[in-house]
Every structure is written in C-alpha cells, then in structure tokens.
Amino acid sequence: VLSEIEVTNPASGSLWGLGQIISLEHPELRCQRIDYDSKSEQTQTLTAVVAEIQSQSLENQISIRNGVRYVARLAQEHKQRDQQNQPLQLKLSKYGVIDNLNWQPMERHCPSGNEVEIQVATVGLNFRDVLNALGLLQEYYRENLGITSTEQLTFGFECAGTIVAVGEEVSQWQIGDEVIATMIHDGFSSFVTVKAEYLLPKPQQMSFSEAATLSTTFLTANYGLKQLAKIQPGERILIHAAAGGVGQAAVQIAQEVGAEIYATASPGKWEFLKSLGIKHIYNSRTLNWAEEMMAQTEGKGVDVVLNSLNGEYIDKSIEVLATGGRFVEIGKIGIWSTEQVTEKRADVKYFPFDLGEVVEQQPNIITQLSAELTQQWDKEQLKALPHKVFSSTEVSSAFRYMQQAQHIGKVVVSMPEVKNHQISIQPEASYLITGGLGSLGLEVAQWMVKQGAKQIVLTGRRAANETAQEVIAELEAVGTSISVLLGDISVEKDVAEIFQKMQTLAPLKGVIHAAGVLDDGLVQKMSTQQLTKVMAPKVAGTWNLHQMTKELELDFFVCFSSMASILGNASQGNYAAANGFMDAVAKYRRGLGLPGLSINWGAWASGGMAVRLETQLQNRLESSGIRTIQPEQGMEALESLLSGSQGQVGVFPVNWSQFLTVPGMQKMPLLSELISTQPSVPQKSGLLEKLEAIAISERMELFTTHIRSMIAQTLGLKDGQKLERRQPLFDLGLDSLMAVELKNRLELTLQTSLSSTLLFDYPTLEALVEHLADVIPLEFSVTDNSDKSNNMSRFEEMSEDQMFGLLAQTLESIGGKKIDK
Ligand SMILES: NC(=O)c1ccc[n+]([C@@H]2O[C@H](COP(=O)([O-])OP(=O)(O)OC[C@H]3O[C@@H](n4cnc5c(N)ncnc54)[C@H](OP(=O)(O)O)[C@@H]3O)[C@@H](O)[C@H]2O)c1
CATH class of the missing domain: 1.10.1200.10 (ACP-like)
Known part of the structure; x- marks a missing residue:
C-alpha cells in the first residue's frame, strides 16, 4: 500500500483478484476485500474491519495501515508515462494567474558551436519569474525582447544540471560535467541549450538543489558589492530584504569582507537573521528604519546600500547614506535615474545595474566572477543559501510561495528525471519466454529479435504447432538461436530442468511469463479441478520462476497478467485469482530489490486467449467499450513499460464514456478518479x-x-x-x-x-x-x-x-x- 516493500505475502493477491469477480457475479453479497496491517494491534484491526463491514460504503478494496484507511483507485497512466520520457517546459496559458502555469512537451535543441546542452536537475526561482507569470513585465518584454504573447514566454533564469551534449567549439566542458547555468530564460525545462560562457562548475560538495541557489544571487551580490561598490572591511552596509536570495548572498559576502551589516526584513524573518549574527535588523514593512538607523550610527549613516525596494524606500535609502556613500540598485521597476540621484545627493555614487545587460556588454564577466566565487564555495567560505525545494508537480505552489514572500533565501524547483536510457534487449544475453509457443509468446519473441536478441528460449508443455514452427523458422533464418524447452511451468522439477538446459546459453537477462490457460465458469459452479488448472501456471509457475531467478541479475521479470484481476470479468474467477497472484508477486519482487512488472493486458486482437473466449464474453467486452490491443500497440506498451518504474500497469484500450454506461461501473469506486477525468457520460436514452x-x-x-x-x-x-x-x-x-x-x-x-x-x-x-x-x-x-x-x-x-x-x-x-x- 505504502510501498512495495510491504508486499510480504503475495498469495493474498489471488484473493484480491477473486474478490473482484465475486463482486460482479454476486453483488448481493457485497464482497469487500480488506487488506489489514499484520503489524497492527489485533483489536484495532478488528474494529476497523467490523466498521468496514457494517458501513454502507461501496468501497470494496480497502487497506488499513497504522489505523489509516486506504482505498484502491485506478489512475490513467499513459499521460504521466509519456511525460516521464517526454522533455517538458513550463509554459503559461494566460497572463495573470499562477495556476495558468503548466508543463508542456518541448523540443530539445542540439548544441552547436559554443553551446552545451544540459539536462536540468533543479531550477532556482526568481522574483522576475513570478512577475512574468502575473503579467507585470509584459511591457518590458514586448519592448526589449519582442515577446508579445504567452506562447513565446518561458521561465527560469538559472538552473543546475548535467551536460548531455556539447557543441563542436566547446573545449572547457565535457558530457557528464555537473554545472550551474545562468543568464538563461528557459531553465524550467527538462533540457536547456546554453552558451558555454554562462556556465559555472557545480561545487562538488553541494547537491543540485543547493547549487540552484548560487548563480544569480552570488553573481549579483558579488558584482554589486565588490566590483561596483568596492566594499571595504569595517564599512557599514544596508542590505534590504536581507532574508531574500540576493540579500542572503550579500550578507555572506559582507560578512566575509568584514563589513558591518544593517538589514531590513519582515519581522517573521528577524530570528533567522539574528541567527546569522546580524545585530542591526529593521522592519522592511515600515519606513521607521531610516530614523532608527541614523540614530544608531550617530547620524553618520551607512557607506553602502544594496537596494531592491522601491517607492519611498529609495528616498530613505539615499538619505541614510554617509557622505560619499555608494548606492547599489538591483531593482527593476520604478528605480531612479542617475540625474534624480545626483539631484538629491550629488556626493553619492549611484550603481544601478542589471546583470543580464552587464553580461551583454562584458561577455567574460561571468567567467571572471565565477573564478573567485568557485574558490570561495569550494573552500566553504561562501555557502549555499537556505532554500525550500518544490517538486515540478508543485511548481505553482513554488511561485505562490515566492509571491507571498514567505521564503528565506531561495525557492528551488526540482525537475523530474527524464529517462534517457531504455532497457535494451542485448545480443549477448538470453531471454526466457514461458508460454512462448502461444500467441503472445511468439509476438514477444518476434519483437525481441527485432530489438536485437540473439538467444531466446520458448517453453510450453506441448511441442510447437505449425504456426509456432513457421515463426521459429523465420526467427532462426535471421540468425537468432531459438531453444524450445518443453515442460510444465507449474512443476518445480520441470522448471529446474529447463534452467539446467539454459546453463549452456548466454546469461539470462529477462523473463516474460506468458504461460496460462483459461477455463471459465461462474464461481458458484467452479470445480476444484477448474480452479487449480487455471491457477497452476500463474501461481506455481510464477513462484517457480521467481525462485529460479532470484539470485540472477535480470533486467526484467514480466508477468503477463490480465485486466480480469483489476476490473474483473464475470465467469473468470479462477483466472482473476491466478492473475492477482502475479500482480502481487511482481510487487513482492520489487520489494526485494528485484525487477518485477505485472501487465494487466486487455484482449489482444492478434489471437491467443482472447480469441478463444466465449463469443458472448467477447461481444460483451466489445459492447462495453473495451477495444482490442493491436500487436504493434502492445509491443510499444511493453517496450515503454520495461523502462518504467511501475510494478503493475493495466494496458487496455477503452472507450471510457461507453464503458461507464455499463450499469454499476459509474458506481465502482475503483474508477471514480477516471470518471472525473472523462468527458461527461452520455445521457440516458430518453x-x-x-x-x-x-x-x-x-x-x-x-x-x-x-x-x-x-x-x-x-x-x-x-x-x-x-x-x-x-x-x-x-x-x-x-x-x-x-x-x-x-x-x-x-x-x-x-x-x-x-x-x-x-x-x-x-x-x-x-x-x-x-x-x-x-x-x-x-x-x-x-x-x-x-x-x-x-x-x-x-x-x-x-x-x-x-x-x-x-x-x-x-x-x-x-x-x-x-x-x-
Ligand atoms: N491473448 C490475450 O488477449 C491476453 C489478454 C490478457 C492476458 N493474456 C495473458 O497472456 C498470456 C499469453 O496469452 P496467449 O493469448 O498467448 O495464450 P495462448 O496462445 O494460449 O498461449 C499460452 C501458452 O501457455 C502455455 N502453457 C499453459 N499452461 C502451461 C504450463 N502449465 N506450463 C507451460 N506452459 C503452459 C500453453 O502451451 P501448452 O498448453 O502447450 O503448455 C500456451 O502455448 C497468458 O498468460 C494470458 O493470461 C492474454
């Protein structure tokens, strides 16, 4: 329930499957499946179970863990899965509302010349991103960057990640280098292509989240305080918004230089600033600080101001400057012109700057600044800023958190890992397909050969029929060695013999367990023989395979299960129970750190079991919106699932709106999440x-x-x-x-x-x-x-x-x- 490690008794999986069929065949019995926590106190469990039985709830798949009740829900997976391997970029559908942010598929750009491509691990959020989302920089973007619509807009000015490609002129960076990228505009992307001179090496001792706090903040603070204001030991510096990103970097730089810090922040952040050893702290939400500061400095004021506030704060900040003081302005909206400052205080040196513009004028500035900063980070003279990490799925919350100025230091968003590698079929390995002489077994064998497999073992109890022989001949003709090893997969001795014979082959790297039989019948009328016949290959068979392979280093162990164990199929109680066991074993194996995947297939169009189903059952499936799986579709799904991280996935094409018109389906709690995502179910016939x-x-x-x-x-x-x-x-x-x-x-x-x-x-x-x-x-x-x-x-x-x-x-x-x- 909470993790696959919890699957300690896969045999219960059979009951889970069987229960689904009982629910369908005998709704009057209100069959509920309750999976309780064996570690919990018995009385507590009993009370929960009794409450469940007495309740009128329609929930019929319930787990109880530490007194908490969990219910089963089917969730549509293909979008997430696509997204997992699909590079994404943060986009805004409409200006003004943070909730309009969403991840959209993106195209990667191959680096050329002096560019490198980075797989982004983390992104540092800047206030400018928030202003952008709210549409407050529209005019600036239109005039300066020619961005006139949200479609052109991207987010993220800095990120950390790993180089995955380099342009032909790049010599200082290599693929695999962990870096920080700055001066970018699309950091909220799975991949960014950026000029090599905008990169800084990620300090080795820092995580990617920590690294995402460094670039904009320290480059700005270093440039403003050291290069422009040339801050000296013993000088007084006023740092506005000292708990923010640049503020925090400025605090570290000022402390490192030996300057005396006067800080403003909202009262909620004072304790934090005090903990950094800052003595003079003022409320940034009122203007009283100016007088207090002048009093505390005996009317002398401060030597340097690092400003990020506007309006009257600018007036006051200039007023508190000592004679000949330096005013470093990093704000963008409503800032003063040099003339305005000179008019007010001719003695003050005014340094407004935008790092981006500086870099445009002095392309080497980043390299220069980063040389000093990198040394200081490496020696831990300067440290990563305090930060709060949000996952990419919580990106709106991250924006909102910054919008509400709740943060101290930085807000960092971690990107989902895009899988770059697929599990590949290797020519120097062997693969076992049980039920390999059957319909799907042969499909998989053909797919494996296309993927480059050179040694495949097909098993079954009976020798290959004509169709199987033809397929095998075709596969052998292209140079694949196909070994047909006969035996009953449910019989331990047979399985041992098959594995013994496989010793002569290349190391086994993957198992597809596709052996199975059908013998349908209503639960009430099912004979023991009918039950054991169908259970044997999937229960004993799966267990035998698990035992034989648990010490091997497999890339995959896939059980061909059926949608019967998830959604049920009337008259397939034995089959659902058998498949339910496989579903549980796949998770059990994963809990042991072994590969395990159970695929709950719908009916395949290509033949095999589905075609042998009673015509009535076939027609019923069809009329309820369940479509058949075309072989190419199925193999595509298999390929993508092999590289995925799930232990159990259902693969069945369904017309959900049709499916949900089947009486009872709309009420099935398992489907409630799907229903809410489906277009409204057609109205009754009228x-x-x-x-x-x-x-x-x-x-x-x-x-x-x-x-x-x-x-x-x-x-x-x-x-x-x-x-x-x-x-x-x-x-x-x-x-x-x-x-x-x-x-x-x-x-x-x-x-x-x-x-x-x-x-x-x-x-x-x-x-x-x-x-x-x-x-x-x-x-x-x-x-x-x-x-x-x-x-x-x-x-x-x-x-x-x-x-x-x-x-x-x-x-x-x-x-x-x-x-x-
Ligand atoms: N086809 C579908 O639409 C579909 C849908 C959902 C799930 N599935 C699952 O996918 C798997 C393959 O289905 P399929 O359509 O390819 O079925 P199939 O054509 O009937 O092939 C199954 C194979 O399993 C072998 N087998 C059965 N019991 C065995 C045992 N005890 N030991 C060794 N081999 C055994 C059979 O050969 P012998 O009789 O010679 O042993 C047969 O060749 C099955 O597990 C099925 O439950 C299929």
Whole structure:
C-alpha cells in the first residue's frame, strides 16, 4: 500500500483478484476485500474491519495501515508515462494567474558551436519569474525582447544540471560535467541549450538543489558589492530584504569582507537573521528604519546600500547614506535615474545595474566572477543559501510561495528525471519466454529479435504447432538461436530442468511469463479441478520462476497478467485469482530489490486467449467499450513499460464514456478518479420521453425493440432480431450476473426500481415486455401489444388458447363484447 516493500505475502493477491469477480457475479453479497496491517494491534484491526463491514460504503478494496484507511483507485497512466520520457517546459496559458502555469512537451535543441546542452536537475526561482507569470513585465518584454504573447514566454533564469551534449567549439566542458547555468530564460525545462560562457562548475560538495541557489544571487551580490561598490572591511552596509536570495548572498559576502551589516526584513524573518549574527535588523514593512538607523550610527549613516525596494524606500535609502556613500540598485521597476540621484545627493555614487545587460556588454564577466566565487564555495567560505525545494508537480505552489514572500533565501524547483536510457534487449544475453509457443509468446519473441536478441528460449508443455514452427523458422533464418524447452511451468522439477538446459546459453537477462490457460465458469459452479488448472501456471509457475531467478541479475521479470484481476470479468474467477497472484508477486519482487512488472493486458486482437473466449464474453467486452490491443500497440506498451518504474500497469484500450454506461461501473469506486477525468457520460436514452412523444398505438413496438436490444447487448448477441419472444433467456446463456446487469440497465433506462428476481419471474422477452409495460407510468394500446416485425412468427408460436385470449382482448379493447371460448 505504502510501498512495495510491504508486499510480504503475495498469495493474498489471488484473493484480491477473486474478490473482484465475486463482486460482479454476486453483488448481493457485497464482497469487500480488506487488506489489514499484520503489524497492527489485533483489536484495532478488528474494529476497523467490523466498521468496514457494517458501513454502507461501496468501497470494496480497502487497506488499513497504522489505523489509516486506504482505498484502491485506478489512475490513467499513459499521460504521466509519456511525460516521464517526454522533455517538458513550463509554459503559461494566460497572463495573470499562477495556476495558468503548466508543463508542456518541448523540443530539445542540439548544441552547436559554443553551446552545451544540459539536462536540468533543479531550477532556482526568481522574483522576475513570478512577475512574468502575473503579467507585470509584459511591457518590458514586448519592448526589449519582442515577446508579445504567452506562447513565446518561458521561465527560469538559472538552473543546475548535467551536460548531455556539447557543441563542436566547446573545449572547457565535457558530457557528464555537473554545472550551474545562468543568464538563461528557459531553465524550467527538462533540457536547456546554453552558451558555454554562462556556465559555472557545480561545487562538488553541494547537491543540485543547493547549487540552484548560487548563480544569480552570488553573481549579483558579488558584482554589486565588490566590483561596483568596492566594499571595504569595517564599512557599514544596508542590505534590504536581507532574508531574500540576493540579500542572503550579500550578507555572506559582507560578512566575509568584514563589513558591518544593517538589514531590513519582515519581522517573521528577524530570528533567522539574528541567527546569522546580524545585530542591526529593521522592519522592511515600515519606513521607521531610516530614523532608527541614523540614530544608531550617530547620524553618520551607512557607506553602502544594496537596494531592491522601491517607492519611498529609495528616498530613505539615499538619505541614510554617509557622505560619499555608494548606492547599489538591483531593482527593476520604478528605480531612479542617475540625474534624480545626483539631484538629491550629488556626493553619492549611484550603481544601478542589471546583470543580464552587464553580461551583454562584458561577455567574460561571468567567467571572471565565477573564478573567485568557485574558490570561495569550494573552500566553504561562501555557502549555499537556505532554500525550500518544490517538486515540478508543485511548481505553482513554488511561485505562490515566492509571491507571498514567505521564503528565506531561495525557492528551488526540482525537475523530474527524464529517462534517457531504455532497457535494451542485448545480443549477448538470453531471454526466457514461458508460454512462448502461444500467441503472445511468439509476438514477444518476434519483437525481441527485432530489438536485437540473439538467444531466446520458448517453453510450453506441448511441442510447437505449425504456426509456432513457421515463426521459429523465420526467427532462426535471421540468425537468432531459438531453444524450445518443453515442460510444465507449474512443476518445480520441470522448471529446474529447463534452467539446467539454459546453463549452456548466454546469461539470462529477462523473463516474460506468458504461460496460462483459461477455463471459465461462474464461481458458484467452479470445480476444484477448474480452479487449480487455471491457477497452476500463474501461481506455481510464477513462484517457480521467481525462485529460479532470484539470485540472477535480470533486467526484467514480466508477468503477463490480465485486466480480469483489476476490473474483473464475470465467469473468470479462477483466472482473476491466478492473475492477482502475479500482480502481487511482481510487487513482492520489487520489494526485494528485484525487477518485477505485472501487465494487466486487455484482449489482444492478434489471437491467443482472447480469441478463444466465449463469443458472448467477447461481444460483451466489445459492447462495453473495451477495444482490442493491436500487436504493434502492445509491443510499444511493453517496450515503454520495461523502462518504467511501475510494478503493475493495466494496458487496455477503452472507450471510457461507453464503458461507464455499463450499469454499476459509474458506481465502482475503483474508477471514480477516471470518471472525473472523462468527458461527461452520455445521457440516458430518453426512452420514456420518446415513448411519450409518439402515438399510443406505436409505443409497444418501440418499447419491445428497445428491450430486445438491451437483452441482446447483455447477452452479447450480435443480432437482436433473432431473439425469439418466448425463448427462455437462460437458454440463451443469461446467467445470474447478466440478470443483475440487465436489471440494472432496465432500471436506468426506465427510471424505476425493479425486483432483483425480475429475470427469474419474467424469463422471456415477451413476459418481460408485458411486465415492464405495466410497471412504467405510460399507457400502451393493447392492440399494439405485439412486435409487428415478428407477427408471423409470434402467431406460429402461439397455442390455440393464447390466440383465443389475444383475440378476446383485442375485441374487448375496441369496444366489442367480452367473449368466452
Ligand atoms: N491473448 C490475450 O488477449 C491476453 C489478454 C490478457 C492476458 N493474456 C495473458 O497472456 C498470456 C499469453 O496469452 P496467449 O493469448 O498467448 O495464450 P495462448 O496462445 O494460449 O498461449 C499460452 C501458452 O501457455 C502455455 N502453457 C499453459 N499452461 C502451461 C504450463 N502449465 N506450463 C507451460 N506452459 C503452459 C500453453 O502451451 P501448452 O498448453 O502447450 O503448455 C500456451 O502455448 C497468458 O498468460 C494470458 O493470461 C492474454
């Protein structure tokens, strides 16, 4: 539940799978699966379990850990997975609201000339990013950078990461170097391509998060205080917003130089500043500090001001400067011109600067500044700034945190790792595919060969059939060695022998466990033999494979499980239980630090088990929106999942809006997250409205047609017209589950509740239609109480008595006398 390490008893996985089927086949039993914490106190667990049983909640997959209740939810994975391997960039859909930030796919740019490409690990957030998102720099961006819309806008002025490519003119950096990039505009990206001169080496002892706090802050503070103001030991310096990023770097530089610090900050951050040994701290939220500071310096004022505030703060800051003082301005909005400053204080030296503009004028400045800073970082004379890290999924919170000026030091965002490497099939390894002579086994073998596999072992109990032989011949023709080793995977001795024979091959690097059989039947009627037959290859088989391979260094161990163990399939209790075990073993293995993946496949189009399913089950799947997996799609999914980090993933193409119209599905808690992300489920058919709108004489025909098609859908019959009015539905394959399903469908359409024994009481189309016509609040004309399209067959089927009854009824309804036979 909380981690895969917790899967200590994979056998319970079978119950998890079986329970799903019981829920479907016997909704009246309200089958719940509760996975409790074996480490918790028994009474506590018991109380929780009893509460669960007594509750009216629809939740049926519950885990309890340390008294906390967890429920199972299916989440759509493909977007995340795509995103995991898809480079992303932070974009803004519309100016003004931080929530409009979102990650969008991006294109990487191959570095040329003097450029390098960096895989970004962390990004340092700057206040300018926040202003950008709020749309407050639109004018500046339009005039200076030609950026006129949010589509052109990117975020992130600094980042830390690893070089993944270098241009042909780059000699000072190599692939693999860990660096800090500054002067960029798109740091919030998985990859950035940047000029080599804008890089600083990441101090070795620092993490990427720490490294993301360094560049803008220290370069600005160093340039402003050392290069421009030339701050000297013993001088007084006023650092505004001293708890912020540049403020904190300035504090370190001033302390290192031996200057006396006067700091402003909001009161909540005073304690922190005191902890750095700063004695003179003032409230940055009022203007009283100027007087206090003058009093404390006995009217002399400060020698240097590092300013980032505006409005009246500028006035006051100039006022507190000692004669001949230096005013370093790093603000951007509402700052003073040199003339304004000179007019107020001709003795003051004014240094407004924007680091970006400085770099444009002096391209080597970063290299110069970084030489000194790097030494100081390495010697720990200067340290990483205090910072708070947000993950990329919390990027809006990071912006908001800075917007509210809650931060001390820096706000850092860590980027998700984009997987650069895929698990590859190696020519110098061997691979085992159990059930390898079956349909999917052969598909996988062909895929592996395309990927470069040279040695593949296919197992099964019986020798290869003609199809398998043909495929094997084709694979051998391209130079792959295919070993067919026969044996029952559920029998330990057979498996041992197979592994013994594999000793002569290259080291085993991957296992695909695709052996399996079907023998469907309702749980209530399932024989022990039927149960063990289906369980054997997946339970004993998986366990045998785990035991035989647990000491090997495998790249993958994949179980071919089925969607039956997640969503269930009526009449597949044994199969769901078998697959549920595999799902649990995959996680159990991961808990042991071994590779493990269980893929809950939907039905494949290419053949194999799905094709051998009962036609009715196939049709039912289809009518509920479940589509088949095309082999290329399946192999693509397999390939991507092999490199993924999940222990269990369902792969089944579904038309969710169709699927969710299947009665009961909308209520299934497991699907609730999916439902909320799906476009609204289509409205009900509006049958009642349609019936109401037509002439009474036409209603019965429409009503019968509708009920007939609902029965056909439930039974998985392609042609509903073949459904005879008096044929018992149970003879056509209606089982108790379908009866419940059909009842639910009818309830939904007719907007009325129906008896749970409906289909047992009215087991033919005719009986059902007659009963339902009575139940719904609409009038039907008796003369029309027939299915005109089938009039002939209906009369042919009728007994003399029935014909007489109908005639009597009809005459009566048109005003004739009651007649007796
Ligand atoms: N095809 C689908 O649509 C689909 C959907 C979901 C999940 N799956 C899963 O994918 C796997 C492969 O399915 P498939 O369609 O390829 O089935 P398949 O064509 O029937 O192949 C399964 C193979 O497993 C072998 N096998 C069965 N029991 C065995 C045992 N005890 N020891 C050794 N081999 C055994 C069978 O050969 P012998 O009888 O000769 O032993 C058969 O060749 C199955 O585990 C299935 O549950 C398939």
